[in-house]
Amino acid sequence: MFWTSYALAALALLLAWPVPVLLSRAKWPARSPFTAMVLWQAIALAGGLSMIGAMLTWGLEPLGDNLIDGLQGLWHILVDRAPASTLGLVHVFALSAAALLSVHLVFTLWLTYYRILRGRRRHRDMLNLLSSPSADTPATLVIQHPTPVAYCLPGGARSVTVLSDGLLNMLSPQELSAVLTHERAHLVQHHHLLLWAFAAWRAALPWLPTSLLAQRSVNELIEMLADDQALQQVDREVLVRAVAIVGSGTQPSDASSGNPEHRVPAESPMPLGGPDNLEPLSTAGRLSRLLTPRPPLPYYLRVGILVLAILLLAVPTTLLVAPGLLD
Structure with missing residues (x-):
């Protein structure tokens, strides 16, 4: 999974900076807003998946050829007390960073929902009075x-x-x-x-x-x-x-x-x-x-952009689960 982690890191960097900047400056989204909305969602999901996946695959690299094998190896270490000698300090750091980022994203998603829900309830209470x-x-x-x-x-x-x-x-x-x-x-x-x-x-x-x-x-x-x-x-x-x-x-x-x-x-x-x-x-x-x-936008362009959105999600998923695809 060595080269897989680098590929995911490169994809995460692309989706974190140049791609969103170019899309935010583009004029075509005003012509086909639904298509642009799908693309934005794909960029966000694929970017998060690539970011976490890059750190996860780097950390699990000594334990397996793909994400599933690596997670199974990590499970044996944590639960069955298998030897962890194959894991170096850098791998432990990468796994810890992936876990912390995952928890941070999920917690922030829940916290944002809670704050929005609380704000709506207060807003509704005010509307009941006014x-x-x-x-x-x-x-x-x-x-x-x-x-x-x-x-x-x-x-x-x-x-x-x-x-x-x-x-x-x-x-x-x-x-x-x-x-x-x-x-x-x-x-x-x-x-x-x-x-x-x-x-x-x-x-x-x-x-x-x-x-x-x-x-x-x-x-x-x-x-x-x-x-x-x-x-x-x-x-x-x-x-x-x-x-x-x-x-x-x-x-x-x-x-x-x-x-x-x-x-x-x-x-x-x-x-x-x-x-x-x-x-x-x-x-x-x-x-x-x-x-x-x-x-x-012409029909073929809209279809092409939707296919691109699907590929953005499929590429990091495939890199994570395909056995030794790049190694």
Whole structure:
């Protein structure tokens, strides 16, 4: 497993720095956000697997030709008290690092989930005091505030969409439908789970700059996916007006013309679940994408990227379990 550990380490380095940087700067994800989302997930999973696998295979190298044989040898040492003379200090260090990193990632994932869940419970308690159910729309709460506000609060069967009465006074029925469809798309497509996973990645590896790039990119992609879902039920002009109204807090005279960057603030107040979404796609970015739509990537490119995502997961898995593949 000597060369396997080096191959996994090289793959981990590629997926930890240059690949995420290049993907975060690419323009094509706006054309096919679902494909880009799958690729980001594959990069995160394959990167973590390669990082842990590199240290694990290095540490188990004296005990077997592959991960399974090595783990069996380690089990005999720990449980059956077999001689550990084949393990050097560097191997023990690598095994300890792999174990600590694995525990750290799992614990951070659980801790992030706990914090998000606690924040949602507090948020829901506040809504119980400050909001009232919508008379016209099920699973929708209305808060009394002049600022236009629209977001969803995940919670399984208790998931709700929250609107302000200031927003309701500004939107036409068609624009309100666009906003509701956008927010419900977040819930139906379980975007809160993606945010949880990438927030945990950032919390676990804050020293890794690409963890922040990944979180920002995923936040932008979920907004694109929700907008695309809304476009299936409302006209593009209606969605553009709704996004402009929510983003600017005013009734624009012509939301579908001119430079959106001069009409709306930089950040959209349409977060996914309030405390869960830290950096949503800017209103200017959403309007620019809606006003100048580009065709999706060709089918063969989308299939190729999805195949690449599968290969990213298959390569480290194969290197770990294949007997002496590179040795």
